[in-house]
Amino acid sequence: MSRKKAVKGKGGSKSPKASPSSSARTGRGLAAAAAPSSGLVYPSRPSISNSGEFYDIAFKVMLVGDSGVGKTCLLVRFKDGAFLAGSFISTVGIDFRNKVMSIDAVKVKLQIWDTAGQERFRSVTHAYYRDAHALLLLYDVTNKASFDNIRAWLTEIHEYAQQDVVIMLLGNKADSTHDRLVKREEGEKLAKEFGVPFMETSAKTGLNVELAFTAVAKELKHRTMKEPDQPKFQLQEFVDKEIRTAGCCRS
């Protein structure tokens, strides 16, 4: 299989100029960043970009959910292995980071779009839904309203995103034991109702962060490269098995 090269860190030709960490922390977001053009998956076409790692296939993943649920922190934890502690600076507009993962010997590039949860940026976010291959929909386990709003987010997703988009529900801030207002069972129940996979995460401790992105990357890779006689990848089964294997202490 021919391999392409990923632009390291931020963006490609349509890249916004600031990383989510910089925009989130400085408030310099990109409300008017160019909407991504459709389709990032080129399984057999060779191409080389400026610099960075080689990859075989690429997908767009979007982080969505209310303001303050931890979307930017989740992305920074996944990309840089760090937690953005301190005062909360809301993302302005939209931004993205790339990460190449090794999935079953295939190099999968995820272009991860970090959206602003604030209502005033909703129209910007809408423009990006249609090109997303996967959506990570977050709520905050210490914020009941963010959980109650998941239904509205799913309605919006169904309105703007592709029908076959991969959706995963994430209950973030699972480390906040004392402030928790949403039980894990409630998240599981809601996810079942909507037929989407679910897990709890913590951008602070790293709990299940890698797993969330790996699961999505595996699902997308399977869909793209599946042999006709190969069974369908069971995302929730994979997640449950990984969590069981890791026991209480995955990070």
Ligand SMILES: Nc1nc2c(ncn2[C@@H]2O[C@H](COP(=O)(O)OP(=O)(O)OP(=O)(O)O)[C@@H](O)[C@H]2O)c(=O)[nH]1
């Ligand atoms: N305890 C805990 N705090 C978190 C976690 N993730 C994020 N936070 C905190 O929650 C606040 C909001 O995090 P952000 O990642 O900026 O939230 P966001 O969803 O990007 O918000 P918008 O950009 O406004 O949409 C910050 O103060 C973070 O430090 C987590 O897993 N655990």
Ligand SMILES: [Mg+2]
């Ligand atoms: Mg943010």
